[in-house]
Amino acid sequence: MNSKNRNRYIAISSMILLLFILWGCASQKAFWGSADSGFILNYRMEKGDILQYTISGNVNQSMEMMGQSIDTKTDFLSKYSIKINDINQQKNFLTTITIDDMSIKVNSQQGVINPDLSSIIGKKFGLTASPKGKELEYSGVDSITINMGQMAGGKQSVKNYFRDVFTDLPKKPVKIGDTWTSKDERTEPQGGMQVHMVMDAKHKLLGYEEIDGMACLKIETKGKGTLDGSGERNGAQLSFEGDLETKSTWFFAYKKGLLVKANSDSFMEATIAVSGPTDMTIPMTQETKSGLKLISPPPKK
Amino acid sequence: MKRATITSIIILIFSALIFAQQPIAEKEPAYVSAEKIARHLAFLSSDAMKGRNTPSPELDSAAVYIAGEFAGYGLKPAGDNGTYFQKFFVLHSRLGQPNAFAIITDSSETAFDIKQDFVPLHFSANRQIVAPVVFAGYGITAAKYNYDDYNGIDVRGKIVLIFTHEPQEKNANSVFDGEKLTDFSKPVNKAISAREHGAAGMIVVTDPNHRFRRPPNPWPSLMRISPKGGIPLTLEERMENKIVAVRTGKNLAEFLLDGTGKTMAELQTLIDTGLQPHSFEIPGKKIKMETHLNYDRKPTQNVVGLLEGSDPLLKEEVIIIGAHYDHLGTRNDTIIYNGADDNASGTVGILTVAETLAENNLHPRRSILFCAWAGEEKGLFGSRYYVDSAPVFPLENTVANMNLDMIGRNDSGKVELEGLYSSAELAEIINQENEGVGLKIVAKKSSAGRSDHASFLRKGVPAVEFFTGFHPDYHQPTDTAEKCFPEGIAQICRLVAKVSLRLAIDKKRPAFTQRKEN
Secondary structure, three states, X not given: OHHHHHHHHHHHXXXXXXXXXHXXXXXXXXXXXXXXXXXXXXXXXXXOOEEEEEEEEEEEEEEEEOOEEEEEEEEEEEEEEEEEEEEOOOOOEEEEEEEEEEEEEEXXXXXXXXXXXXXXXXXXXXXXXXXXXXXXXXXXXXXXEEEOOHHHOOXXXXXXXXXXXXXXXXXXXXXOOOEEEEEEEEEEEEOOEEEEEEEEEEEEEEEEEEEOOEEEXXXXXXXXXXXXXXXXXXXXXXXXXXXXXXXXXXXXXXXXXXEEEEEEEEEEEEEEEEEOOOOEEEEEEEEEEEEEEEEEOOOOO | OHHHHHHHHHHHHHHHHHHHXXXXXXXXXXXXXXXXXXXXXXXXXXXXXOOOOOXXXXXXXXXXXHHHHHHHHOOEEOOHHHOOXXXXXXXXXXXXXXXXXXXXXXXXXXXXXXXXXXXXXXXXXOEEEEEEEXXXXXXXXXXXXXXXXXXXXXXXXXXXXXXXXXXXXXXXXXXXXXXXXOHHXXXXXXXXXXXXXXXXXXXXXXXXXXXXXXXXXXXXXXXXOOOOOOOOEEEOOOOOOOOEEEEEOHHHHHHHHOOOOOOHHHHHXXXXXXXXXXXXXXXXXXXXXXXXXXXXEEEEEEEXXXXXXXXXXXXHOEEEEEEEOOXXXXXXXXXXXXXXXXXXXXXXXXXXXXXXXXXXXOOOOOEEEEEXXXXXXXXXXXXXXXXXXXXXXXXXXXXXXXXXXXXXXXXXXXXXXXOHHHOHHHXXXXXXXXXXXXXXXXXXXXXXXXXXXXXXXXXXOOEEEEEOOOOOOOOOOOOOHHHOOHHHHHHHHHHHHHHHHHHHHOOOOOOOOOOOOO
8 A cells, every 4th residue: 555655754754854843943052141241141940940831833844756746734832841850069950841732733635644642741751951951861751652643653752852942052151243153963763763963053142132021132043954864664774864954043031041932944855765665765845934932931030 | 019119118218227226235146255365365465475566576476366366257358468467667767877967158068966956857868968948837738728838939959948747736726627736747748748849858847836946856876875775666657769857956947047037936927827838948058968877677567357348338338446466575585574454455355356246147237347456555556557558448438446455454344435535426326335234434534545546536537445444564574364354355345346236237427526635
């Protein structure tokens, strides 16, 4: 039953790329801090703080098979809370993440995939992060899975949806107008493949802006990256390559030490090659728009 | 006497009309036993069949088995040269050397990069050409839509630059079948049209309605990580005297149009707004392009058997009962994908329905064609070849298609049907005939799970797929015969047989209803 394959590869590509929604949104390796001598950007939450965020957006994906276009639109929404349980001697934050809400809807010419995510709502896992936003350790996340259904890759860990809860902040002080670069490199399991991702980003501190009564620094990030992977799924050998461009704007409440808002657009051109028993090469593009917002800040200090 | 004769004729006609409206279920045929179904299933999904890959000797063996069964039931051979086999070719294609593209002006020659700027299309000719370039809209000559991109231009010996897809693609009221892409949008059909107009080459660029910036890469060998053995398998297009054909990115196309005062977006808007071509020769530029591909051409076959209709006129119309008999083959020649449910079960289904209808002397008025398709798992190759290149009956004479794909996991009397939207009358017949069968029918709202019936839907033929659902063994080596339910297959076959007979007897044909997703 061949066109099930088509659905499967739509689903694989959706799963691969949902990762990059978050990566694109949160991993633009942005930063924050103080005035003439430069802002020193650090997360400054306190024990007992609870932050709640939403992230939402859509992914428009086109694949070409046999000369015909197959378009898929994915809408996603999640709401999660970060509770600061403790701050250790290294000033790292020991947090609990609670998944407050989550929905994914994949709409294509082949039908609608609308997985029931109710079983993960309310689930919690642990995350330790540094003041500069480096995510050091996860605990209890592997057992939380999303069942996308047989056609969409089956059970998937939610870990990849919460990879960049904290964004990396600059190590050095930065002034308005300053630019700096960063490089992010990682390998993630996605869609039956180990996908190696490299992102080079250039950041610029644009100025100030007030968001929801909080004085924020506005930072623009432009990134270019590559994704390469290979693996096996349902007996088929898969290879994947993609080239990604992103543009994001970030707002960091530098006095409070909080990420408040982020908007991100990305464009990727990619190819999935499937070999033995099914031989096909599927070119694809993906445009992603996403927005992250702090909806419940901690009590004013 | 004369009055008596007329009265007799009227009574006969009246009786015939009454008979035609009766569900055939009232004349219950003897059905094939579940034991026999289990034997067919065990053979077709046995390790000896090595997963029935397309193409493979084992698939050929399965074809011989199916043909032998057809012969045993007394079906007429409907394939090539009086056989049951309808042969076609598949191609393993590889990029050869060299492949090059350059734009030449009086003062310069600008070379472009493969993959980043252009890729050869898989049906391109192996040669180099140097020629002027003509923008030819979508590259479509469609008399039925009163549209011709080649009107008023001379492309003989030249290279045409054309958009992907077709005019007014985003317009639900487009004469080009609304938002559904017609066959005119296919790259190979555009190449055939370009050649027929005398063009020496074709450059296809993503039209501005779509997102690809670079040429979509179809060649694994151009990837940074080349997959092991990933050689694309394609259905051989019937195309003689090939032309050099490439796909380019938007940058290259805009480079070509630079100096003409026109952009791709403007040209598309002009064409789509007025549904009039805006073709023109691009002055001062020539293109030098060269492609080289290597093909490994292999034969495979559909298996087709005919139960000829009894009515002198209606026998020229046909109901097609189809199922793909191929599966995925093996992994490394050691792990076998037996494909019992997918789709030995459907193959057994057509054998079962064929035996039921042929051996009960039911004499349907219309003809019924039983088709075992090859290459479904590779891209509906067998059914595509049938509808595009070798229909046994003209498609306008094809009343309906029933596609049996994965019908082996019916352990609770439930079957999912996809495509009911294609004909309200066909859906009604299925529901009526099911009264005597008792299946719980679930109409799939989405078009997920498209299979060979999609080839018929594309051609405007009412088509329905019978399917018993996905399971963890889908496309796994664990899809084996003992997990199928022969009694459940038999139940579905009873319904298919009844519906087939009803379609073969009723005077009125089910009408086709177009749907956007078709």
